[in-house]
Amino acid sequence: MQVIAPTERLAAVPSLGKRWLRDAIGVILIIATGLAGYWLLPDNLALLTRVIAIALLVLSIDLITGYCGVATLGQAALFGAGAYAAGIACVNGVTEPLTLIAIGAVAGAAAGLLMGSVMLRAHGLAQLVLSIAIVQLFHEAANKASAYTGGSDGLAGLMVSPLFGVFEFDLWGQTAYLFGLTLLVVVITALKFVVSSPFGMLCRGIKEDPIRIRAMGAFVFPVLLKMFVISGAVAGMGGALAAISTQVVGLDSVSFELSANALVMLVLGGLGTLYGAIVGTVIFMGFEHIVSAINPFHWMTMVGALLIAVVLAAPGGLSGVFEAISGAGKDARGGRA
Amino acid sequence: MSELFRVEGLNKSFGGLAVSRNISLSMRAGERLALIGPNGAGKTTFVNLVAGQIKPGAGRVVLDGEDITGLGSVRRVRKGLVRTFQVTRLFSEMTPEEHVTLTVLQREGNARRIMSRFTGNPNVADEVEGILSTLGLLDVARRTVGELAYGQQRLLEIGIALALRPKVLLLDEPAAGVPSSDTPRIEQALERLPPSLAVLMIEHDMDLVFRFARRVVVLAAGEIIFEGLPSQVAANEKVREAYLGNYAHARSVA
Amino acid sequence: MLRPSIDLTATRPGYSMQTILSIAIDAFAYGMALFIICIGLSLTMGLMRVVNLAHGAFAMIAGYIASYAARDLGLAYAVAIFLAIIGTVIISIPLERLLYRRIYGSPQLTQVLMTIGITFCIIGITNYFFGPTLKTIPLPGSLSQPVDVGFKTIAAHRLFVMACGVIVAIGLWYLIERTDFGIKLRATVDNAAMADALGVRTQVVYAISFAIAIGLAALGGVVGAEFLPIEPYYALRYMVTFLVVVSVGGAGSIPGAVVACLLLGAVDTTGRYLMPEFGNFFFYAAVIAIVCVFPRGFLGRAQ
Numbered sequence: 001m002q003v004i005a006p007t008e009r010l011a012a013v014p015s016l017g018k019r020w021l022r023d024a025i026g027v028i029l030i031i032a033t034g035l036a037g038y039w040l041l042p043d044n045l046a047l048l049t050r051v052i053a054i055a056l057l058v059l060s061i062d063l064i065t066g067y068c069g070v071a072t073l074g075q076a077a078l079f080g081a082g083a084y085a086a087g088i089a090c091v092n093g094v095t096e097p098l099t100l101i102a103i104g105a106v107a108g109a110a111a112g113l114l115m116g117s118v119m120l121r122a123h124g125l126a127q128l129v130l131s132i133a134i135v136q137l138f139h140e141a142a143n144k145a146s147a148y149t150g151g152s153d154g155l156a157g158l159m160v161s162p163l164f165g166v167f168e169f170d171l172w173g174q175t176a177y178l179f180g181l182t183l184l185v186v187v188i189t190a191l192k193f194v195v196s197s198p199f200g201m202l203c204r205g206i207k208e209d210p211i212r213i214r215a216m217g218a219f220v221f222p223v224l225l226k227m228f229v230i231s232g233a234v235a236g237m238g239g240a241l242a243a244i245s246t247q248v249v250g251l252d253s254v255s256f257e258l259s260a261n262a263l264v265m266l267v268l269g270g271l272g273t274l275y276g277a278i279v280g281t282v283i284f285m286g287f288e289h290i291v292s293a294i295n296p297f298h299w300m301t302m303v304g305a306l307l308i309a310v311v312l313a314a315p316g317g318l319s320g321v322f323e324a325i326s327g328a329g330k331d332a333r334g335g336r337a
Numbered sequence: 338m339s340e341l342f343r344v345e346g347l348n349k350s351f352g353g354l355a356v357s358r359n360i361s362l363s364m365r366a367g368e369r370l371a372l373i374g375p376n377g378a379g380k381t382t383f384v385n386l387v388a389g390q391i392k393p394g395a396g397r398v399v400l401d402g403e404d405i406t407g408l409g410s411v412r413r414v415r416k417g418l419v420r421t422f423q424v425t426r427l428f429s430e431m432t433p434e435e436h437v438t439l440t441v442l443q444r445e446g447n448a449r450r451i452m453s454r455f456t457g458n459p460n461v462a463d464e465v466e467g468i469l470s471t472l473g474l475l476d477v478a479r480r481t482v483g484e485l486a487y488g489q490q491r492l493l494e495i496g497i498a499l500a501l502r503p504k505v506l507l508l509d510e511p512a513a514g515v516p517s518s519d520t521p522r523i524e525q526a527l528e529r530l531p532p533s534l535a536v537l538m539i540e541h542d543m544d545l546v547f548r549f550a551r552r553v554v555v556l557a558a559g560e561i562i563f564e565g566l567p568s569q570v571a572a573n574e575k576v577r578e579a580y581l582g583n584y585a586h587a588r589s590v591a
Numbered sequence: 592m593l594r595p596s597i598d599l600t601a602t603r604p605g606y607s608m609q610t611i612l613s614i615a616i617d618a619f620a621y622g623m624a625l626f627i628i629c630i631g632l633s634l635t636m637g638l639m640r641v642v643n644l645a646h647g648a649f650a651m652i653a654g655y656i657a658s659y660a661a662r663d664l665g666l667a668y669a670v671a672i673f674l675a676i677i678g679t680v681i682i683s684i685p686l687e688r689l690l691y692r693r694i695y696g697s698p699q700l701t702q703v704l705m706t707i708g709i710t711f712c713i714i715g716i717t718n719y720f721f722g723p724t725l726k727t728i729p730l731p732g733s734l735s736q737p738v739d740v741g742f743k744t745i746a747a748h749r750l751f752v753m754a755c756g757v758i759v760a761i762g763l764w765y766l767i768e769r770t771d772f773g774i775k776l777r778a779t780v781d782n783a784a785m786a787d788a789l790g791v792r793t794q795v796v797y798a799i800s801f802a803i804a805i806g807l808a809a810l811g812g813v814v815g816a817e818f819l820p821i822e823p824y825y826a827l828r829y830m831v832t833f834l835v836v837v838s839v840g841g842a843g844s845i846p847g848a849v850v851a852c853l854l855l856g857a858v859d860t861t862g863r864y865l866m867p868e869f870g871n872f873f874f875y876a877a878v879i880a881i882v883c884v885f886p887r888g889f890l891g892r893a894q
Contacts, residue, residue, distance in 0.1 A: 010747050016649060048634075065700070065786060067396055071699060071703060072701045073703075099547065118883060119881060121883050121886055122882060122883070122886035124699060124887065125636070125642055125699070125834065125837070125838045125842070125880050126838040126886050128642075128699070128703065128834070129831070129834045129835050129838045129878070129882055130883070132830075132831045132834070133831060133835070133875045133878045133879050133882070134875075134879065136831060136871065136875045137872065137875040137876060137879065140869075140871050140875060141872060142870040144868070144869060144872060193451075194451050196454070196455060197450060197451045197452070197453060197454065197455055198442045198448045198449065198450050198451075198453060198455050199448070199449050199450060199451045200451075200455070201431075201435065201438075201439050201448075201455050202443075202448050202449060203441065204428070204430075204431070205428055205431070205439065208428045208429070208430070209426050209427075211426060211555075212422075212426040212427065212428070214410055214411050214414075215388075215410070215414065215420065215422070216414070216428070216439070216440050216443050216497065216501070217414035217415045217443055217444065217501060218411065218448055218449075219411050222449070223449060226449070256827070256831070257827070260368060260707060263704075263755075264704075264707075267704055287702055297443060298715060298719070299715075300711045300712075300713050300714055300715040300718075301711065301714075301715025301716060302713050302715075303708075304707075304708040304709065304710065304711030304712030304713075304714075304715060305708065306708070307704050307705065307707060307708025307711065308690065308708040308709065308712070309578045310704070311701055311705040311708065312693060312695070312705075313877050315701065
């Protein structure tokens with residue numbers, strides 16, 4: 001190793017431009033795929049809108065688990081909080097769709113704050129158990145508070161007023177779908193912004209080594225709690241979208257099963273990339289739609305086998321596989337970006 | 338010069354085992370002190386106590402006139418008491434530039450912000466460059482830590498510590514695990530440490546100790562058995578006994 | 592989940608000593624059934640540091656085997672239990688060799704995902720072979736009788752479960768503290784690499800411990816079927832309960848598991864008797880409270 005004279009300088013960051021480009025391409029791909037879905041599958045728009053709503057939930061899990069390293073099986077509590085908040089507001093006269101989404105975001109954020117405050121008190125298995133207990137608690141609460149939530153029947157017949165007074169939410173679901181797609185694009189752009197901020201870097205550090213972060217003079221708890229709030233807002237918006245587009249809110253939106261399925265979708269697509277969340281959701285729900293109609297228990301076996309396969313063979317999910325392939329390509333061309 | 342940092346009567350026991358017994362020492366600004374001792378003497382425990390990672394059974398830690406004994410490790414860092422780790426603790430997927438940038442942002446209180454950008458602040462970038470260049474890490478500044486040689490990682494540990502603008506720096510075996518061909522780089526980095534900084538270094542590498550330290554403290558079985566000039570260490574009876582046991586009194590074999 | 596052994600509507604308003612005793616007995620029996628199932632999970636987590644979310648699935652498999660043996664084949668209850676334990680352990684052996692061994696040192700999320708995957712597969716396969724309906728395990732006449740213990744009449748089955756629990760606790764304690772295998776087990780828990788260097792065949796220790804853990808789950812699944820009915824979703828439905836017991840009791844601690852099981856059994860049973868309209872709400876609220884107060888468990892090893 002030689003001594004470098006202090007007069008040498010670091011070149012200006014070239015990779016920044018490349019990252020903007022990659023993000024822009026990603027967003028364009030999402031828009032393109034979304035519009036393709038709109039034109040190719042006009043009869044399935046309700047399903048596609050639900051896919052988008054779930055994708056928001058899976059994104060929220062990616063924030064907590066993929067970027068901060070906190071494993072959770074209770075995220076559906078935040079999704080359900082948003083769904084029920086939007087549903088209850090709608091039943092009580094608030095029918096403007098953007099307001100409902102905002103209500104869902106706030107409810108989800110509040111639930112996220114609560115969930116984070118409880119979960120972050122523990123570590124490891126105890127933390128995971130808390131996440132499960134919380135979602136079950138929310139489930140029971142939604143079940144028992146039937147005056148507000150409709151109990152096991154849920155809320156139905158939510159009448160949402162037309163978007164901007166013009167676009168009606170009708171049975172064809174066109175408005176709902178394009179609305180959802182726009183929401184997804186806005187959210188993912190905002191999240192890309194968040195994860196490339198200093199806050200995002202701090203979260204990545206916490207995931208890998210919280211002791212080092214503390215030794216840098218940063219407290220860990222407030223950062224994680226902040227991420228729980230953001231994650232909750234995203235999940236809550238997904239729940240509100242589901243409520244608006246399907247016009248019902250049921251107990252399944254606040255279930256342990258939904259949390260577990262969403263985690264599987266994330267693992268399938270790959271943690272820590274945001275795009276992986278969307279890819280995983282689309283593929284999982286696509287297959288579920290096809291296979292589950294045949295026999296729901298066969299579907300369960302397939303998901304189980306898939307999980308085992310991913311853990312053994314492709315721990316980074318599909319994103320990991322993609323990175324490995326493109327990384328190999330880069331190395332062949334010589335040098336990292 | 339007045340005293341910058343003082344430890345009084347630090348005591349720590351794990352169960353029945355007294356790991357630190359009544360340790361007291363003080364340092365002035367700009368001092369270079371080496372803490373040595375045989376394995377198991379309690380050197381790393383001492384650093385953990387001072388840095389706030391573990392709570393003492395008794396004793397005080399005073400920094401710049403302020404009693405910081407009640408503060409946790411994070412707050413001590415913010416007061417200017419910084420440590421490095423014996424086994425490197427770095428983020429394998431991040432680059433040295435990112436490590437130091439994050440540290441600088443954290444020091445300025447901007448690490449938690451969402452609205453600002455991580456890169457692109459010229460003041461921060463200048464400071465980061467300065468630190469990396471002092472340590473000779475400019476040419477690997479954009480490689481991930483996982484790709485760096487261990488010696489370079491140890492330098493980055495020091496770099497992070499410097500980015501925090503510490504008043505007192507506790508180096509836990511900075512040359513540990515580094516191949517001897519790379520030790521000169523570590524030495525160079527140590528020579529370039531800011532002169533006003535009080536540095537306490539734990540080390541086993543005696544060459545490094547003699548070249549770096551103005552004062553040596555020897556720890557054995559949890560207590561200080563010697564404090565003085567480096568040249569006096571080898572001759573001291575107690576030190577020889579601590580390291581060599583019964584062989585301390587043996588005659589040399591011709 | 593639990594069928595109360597008395598009819599509350601038939602008694603006069605207010606809670607009599609009889610009611611309290613009935614609740615206590617049910618809670619104790621339920622707690623013991625939980626203990627038998629969960630102590631194996633506690634072992635797996637404490638020793639091999641594997642978060643085995645599929646533990647309940649093995650208890651379920653045993654229930655199915657016993658149900659099939661007792662109902663469809665007409666075998667005696669004791670034989671059914673024996674077959675269930677052996678059968679479940681045999682099924683678990685290839686899973687341990689092929690899957691569990693690969694995740695012994697892995698991060699927690701990886702283990703969670705793998706074992707959830709195993710659980711899902713088992714649920715799907717079980718449903719394929721046995722259908723979605725609830726399977727009962729017919730008790731022999733001797734266990735269906737009420738037994739008069741002087742101050743109270745208790746269903747014999749409850750006593751049987753309690754006895755099993757106590758025997759398991761004592762037997763395990765003896766195994767771990769007083770036998771050769773127990774020494775090797777404790778050495779491997781403390782320092783696997785060192786134990787290996789000293790000649791302890793750690794892979795064998797792991798395999799045997801895993802088999803014991805699964806065997807106990809199997810036993811618990813069968814004798815506890817009165818409390819935890821056997822149906823395909825059993826593995827998911829009670830996953831939280833089993834995990835809570837282990838994280839509250841502390842992984843690897845027998846006394847901790849006993850305390851946690853009895854406590855949670857009491858909370859659940861009391862909730863069901865006194866406030867059935869609230870369902871599981873208070874159970875989960877209690878779980879959250881307990882885990883928050885004791886994040887490292889009552890008596891287990893610090894993580």
